[in-house]
Amino acid sequence: MSSEEIYKGVILDHARHPRNRGNLEDPDFEAKAYNPLCGDELVLHLRLKQDLIEDCRTLVRGCSICQASASMMSEELKGKSMENAAALSGIFKKVLHQKDSEDSETLENLRPLMNLRSHKSRIKCVSLAWNAFDECVEKFHETTEKTTTPS
Amino acid sequence: MLSEETVVLDQSVSNSSPDSRSPQLDLSQIRNRFPILSREIHGHPLAFLDNASTTQKPDSVIQAMVDFFQQSNSNVSRGVYTLAEEATENYEEARKTVAKLLNAVSEDEVIFTSGTTAAVNLVAQSWASQQLKAGDRILVTEMEHHSNLVPWQQLCKQLGIELDYWTIDREGCLDLEELNQLLSENTKLVAMTAISNVLGSINPVGEVVKRAHSIGAAVFVDAAQAVARMPIDVQKWDCDFLAFSGHKLYGPTGIGVLWVKQEQMQKMSPWQTGGGMISKVDRQESHWASGPAKFEAGTPPVAQAAGLTAAIDFILETGFDSITRHETELTQICLDKLQSETDVEIYGPTSMESRAGVVAFNLRGVHPHDVAQVLNESGIAVRAGHHCTQVLHSKLGLQASVRLSVGVYNTEEEILRLVTSLQHVRDLLK
Numbered sequence: 001m002s003s004e005e006i007y008k009g010v011i012l013d014h015a016r017h018p019r020n021r022g023n024l025e026d027p028d029f030e031a032k033a034y035n036p037l038c039g040d041e042l043v044l045h046l047r048l049k050q051d052l053i054e055d056c057r058t059l060v061r062g063c064s065i066c067q068a069s070a071s072m073m074s075e076e077l078k079g080k081s082m083e084n085a086a087a088l089s090g091i092f093k094k095v096l097h098q099k100d101s102e103d104s105e106t107l108e109n110l111r112p113l114m115n116l117r118s119h120k121s122r123i124k125c126v127s128l129a130w131n132a133f134d135e136c137v138e139k140f141h142e143t144t145e146k147t148t149t150p151s
Numbered sequence: 152m153l154s155e156e157t158v159v160l161d162q163s164v165s166n167s168s169p170d171s172r173s174p175q176l177d178l179s180q181i182r183n184r185f186p187i188l189s190r191e192i193h194g195h196p197l198a199f200l201d202n203a204s205t206t207q208k209p210d211s212v213i214q215a216m217v218d219f220f221q222q223s224n225s226n227v228s229r230g231v232y233t234l235a236e237e238a239t240e241n242y243e244e245a246r247k248t249v250a251k252l253l254n255a256v257s258e259d260e261v262i263f264t265s266g267t268t269a270a271v272n273l274v275a276q277s278w279a280s281q282q283l284k285a286g287d288r289i290l291v292t293e294m295e296h297h298s299n300l301v302p303w304q305q306l307c308k309q310l311g312i313e314l315d316y317w318t319i320d321r322e323g324c325l326d327l328e329e330l331n332q333l334l335s336e337n338t339k340l341v342a343m344t345a346i347s348n349v350l351g352s353i354n355p356v357g358e359v360v361k362r363a364h365s366i367g368a369a370v371f372v373d374a375a376q377a378v379a380r381m382p383i384d385v386q387k388w389d390c391d392f393l394a395f396s397g398h399k400l401y402g403p404t405g406i407g408v409l410w411v412k413q414e415q416m417q418k419m420s421p422w423q424t425g426g427g428m429i430s431k432v433d434r435q436e437s438h439w440a441s442g443p444a445k446f447e448a449g450t451p452p453v454a455q456a457a458g459l460t461a462a463i464d465f466i467l468e469t470g471f472d473s474i475t476r477h478e479t480e481l482t483q484i485c486l487d488k489l490q491s492e493t494d495v496e497i498y499g500p501t502s503m504e505s506r507a508g509v510v511a512f513n514l515r516g517v518h519p520h521d522v523a524q525v526l527n528e529s530g531i532a533v534r535a536g537h538h539c540t541q542v543l544h545s546k547l548g549l550q551a552s553v554r555l556s557v558g559v560y561n562t563e564e565e566i567l568r569l570v571t572s573l574q575h576v577r578d579l580l581k
C-alpha cells in the first residue's frame with residue numbers, strides 16, 4: 001500500500017484531529033507505552049463506571065500512524081465494558097500480526113489501520129496505544145481480583 | 152551531569168569548499184561494484200542514504216566470503232590440514248590488514264570482536280572493571296551512541312564510580328575549554344566518538360588524548376563512523392583503545408575490531424573464556440594464550456574476516472582523499488539545499504570543516520517516521536528515530552529526527568531526489 005493510500009481519509013483525519021486527546025483529572029487507570037525503536041511515547045487514561053469505560057484519553061508524542069491509532073482506539077473503547085474491550089484488543093492484535101487472516105466484523109471501525117499490515121515497521125506504531133490499554137486491563141484484573149478475593 | 156537545557160542549532164551553513172586538489176572518484180565504476188545498487192524500490196532506483204547505519208558491500212567483499220566458503224572453509228588454529236591452514240592464514244591476514252588501516256605498531260594490537268558494541272563491553276569488563284575503583288570517574292560526551300554509553304553506565308553502577316558528560320555547544324561540537332574543567336585527577340577514562348552518528352561532528356581526538364594523558368586518564372575512541380570516512384592513525388592520536396565495526400566500512404556484519412595499545416593490553420584480563428584463548432587447561436586451573444587470542448574465545452568470524460580484508464582493500468584502493476572529497480561535496484550540496492527550505496531544521500556543525508557526511512534534520516510539523524515512510528516511496532532509504540542517541544536527542548529537545556548519511560557510492564541526483572521528495576511529504580502530510 002502506498003503512502004498516498006495510507007495518509008488519506010480516516011487515518012489522516014484522526015492524525016490531524018485526534019479524538020479524546022489529553023489527560024483525565026482523576027483516572028482510574030493509567031498506562032504508558034514506549035517504543036524503544038524510535039522513542040515514541042504515549043499515555044493512556046481510563047475512567048470506569050462500574051466496569052464500563054466511561055471516558056478515555058490519550059496523549060501521544062509520536063508519528064501520525066501512532067496518533068491516528070490512539071485516536072481510533074479511544075473511540076472504540078468508550079462505552080465498552082473492560083472485558084469486551086480487552087477481547088477487541090486481542091482480536092485486533094491477532095489480525096494485525098497475521099497478514100492474510102480474515103478481517104473480523106468487530107474490527108469494522110479499525111479496518112483502515114489493517115492496511116498497514118504490509119508495512120512491518122509500522123505495526124509497532126499501530127500497536128502502541130493498544131499495548132497501553134492491555135496494561136490497563138492487567139491492572140483492572142489485579143484490582144478486581146483483590147476486591148473479589150475474600151480476606 | 153546532563154543539562155536539560157535545549158539547544159537550537161544554527162542553520163546557516165558556511166560555504167567551505169572541499170579540497171579541489173584531491174582526486175575525483177570514478178563514480179559509475181564504483182557504483183558498478185555494488186550489486187545492490189541496481190535494485191528498484193517502488194519503481195525508483197534505490198537511493199541508499201543510511202550509510203551511518205550500515206553500508207552496502209562491493210563485489211570484492213561478497214566474492215571474498217563466497218571464495219572462503221567454497222574453497223577454504225574450516226576452523227582456525229585447530230588443524231594441520233590444508234584448509235585449516237588456509238583459514239588461519241586468511242584470518243591472520245585480516246589482522247595485518249586492520250593494523251595497516253589503523254597504522255598500528257603491530258597486528259598483535261588487533262583483537263577481533265563481533266562489532267563496536269562488543270568491543271566497548273570488552274574494554275569495560277577486561278580493562279576498566281580491574282583498573283577503576285570507587286571514587287573514580289569516566290567522561291563521555293553527550294553525543295555518544297548507546298553502544299559507547301550504556302556499557303559505561305553499567306560499569307559505573309557495578310563499581311560505584313561516576314559518569315560525567317562533556318556537553319555539546321550550539322553547533323553540536325565539543326569545547327576543549329570545557330574539557331579542561333571536566334578532567335579531574337579522578338578521571339580514569341575518556342570514552343568518545345571520533346565522529347557523531349547524528350550530528351556528523353568530527354571530534355578533536357588527538358587534542359583530547361593529550362589532555363587526558365596529562366592527568367593520567369586513558370582514552371577509548373569509538374571509530375564506528377570514522378573508519379570509512381577518514382584516515383585513522385592510532386599512533387598519531389596516541390589513544391589507548393579504538394573500536395569499529397566491519398559492516399560500516401563496506402564489509403560484513405558479525406566482525407569488528409578492538410585495537411588496544413600494547414601497554415594497556417597487558418593490563419587486561421579475559422572477559423569471555425573458553426576454547427581458543429588458553430595456553431593450558433588443568434582440572435581446576437587454566438592459563439591464557441598471549442596476545443589478542445586471549446580475548447577471542449570460541450570460533451571467530453573467519454569468513455567475515457575474509458570480507459573485512461577485502462573491504463579494507465577496497466577503501467585503501469579507492470583512497471581516503473577521494474572518498475572524503477566526494478562525501479564532503481555531497482554533504483555540502485545537501486546542507487545548502489535543505490538550508491534553503493524554511494521548514495527544515497538541521498542539526499550539527501554548520502561548517503564542513505568539522506562535519507562528516509551525516510545530516511540529521513526535521514521537517515517542521517511532520518514526524519520523522521512519516522517523512523521516512525514517504526521518502527521510501529521514492530526509493531530513498533533514510534533513517535528516522537533517535538539513532539541510538541537518546542541523551543543527545545533530549546539535549547536537542549527532540550524525540551527523533553530524520554537522518555541521511557552518505558557513502559562512497561551516493562550521487563548528487565540522489566540528494567536532489569531527496570530534497571524534491573520532501574515536497575511530496577508536505578503535500579501528503581502538511
Ligand SMILES: Cc1ncc(COP(=O)(O)O)c(C=O)c1O
Nearest residue numbers: 266267268296298348375376396
Ligand atoms: C558511533 C557509533 N558507535 C557505535 C555503533 C555500534 O555499532 P555496532 O552496532 O556495529 O556494534 C554505531 C552504529 O550504529 C555508531 O554509529
